[in-house]
Amino acid sequence: MATNAERQRAYRQRHLQDVDGSGERLNMVVSVQAKAQLGRLARHHGISQRAMLERLLAAAERSTEYVTA
Secondary structure (H helix, E strand, O other): OOOHHHHHHHHHHHOOOOOOOOOOOOOOOOOHHHHHHHHHHHHHHOOOHHHHHHHHHHHHHHOOOOOOO
16 A cells, blocks of 8 residues: 555656646745735636746746846
8 A cells, every 4th residue: 555655756746747748847835925916817817827827937038138048
């Protein structure tokens, strides 16, 4: 019988990437304010929080002169 930690590890491995295999897990703690802001922005645009975060990051990268390849 697998321990809880082993089951959790297996679950995370199975869900590490999205369906097309191009995603990666991002696990972090943010402030309550930042989480609420992300939620409000996502709801306003009618998209998921993941999609909103991706849009915000892409826009921030486009607005800077320094872009890594």
